[in-house]
Amino acid sequence: MIFSPGDEAVEDERSTPVNEPRFWRNNGWTARVIKNEDDDGWAVAMIKDGEPEPALVGPWTMGRDKRNPKPLDVSAFNTLVKTASEVLRRHEQQKHAMYHKSITVSAQTGRVRVTLDIVPDEDDPHALLAAQDASGEQLAELRVQPGFKLTMASATAWIDDDFCRPG
Incomplete structure (x- = not known):
């Protein structure tokens, strides 16, 4: 593997847990709540560290004000990690079978x-x-x-x- 200057900073940044209402990063995963382009709702994207594309994108719950998204929490993040990991596992099984x-x-x-x-x-x-x-x-x-x-x-x-x- 070839490293370029600054790679250590990027790696340290990825490994530092972040717990914000619309952005969580921990244990090799990032959850980002995003505006749903198809309607007025919100979606959540789960990205495994080092991957260019999300493993999972799904609808996200509206908050009490019916305009902003519900904040991420530890329970939701853990459920999203489990679901996204299962999606990747099934994808690998399908690829192996092919x-x-x-x-x-x-x-x-x-x-x-x-x-x-x-x-x-x-x-x-x-x-x-x-x-x-x-x-x-x-x-x-x-x-x-x-x-x-x-x-x-x-x-x-x-x-x-x-x-x-x-x-």
């Missing part, structure tokens, strides 16, 4: 687990197709196109063809 597929098939030699790990590299996108036996020993691995479709039929055909390059 790039890592696994199928177990019954072959003549026993059960074989076939995996496809897509590497979405901007310059060299590809995928790794691999097979392991029931004990976890690697039987084969080869590089394939990132668009390779891992199905029961394609996995079985690859195994039956002694792990030769598909297609």
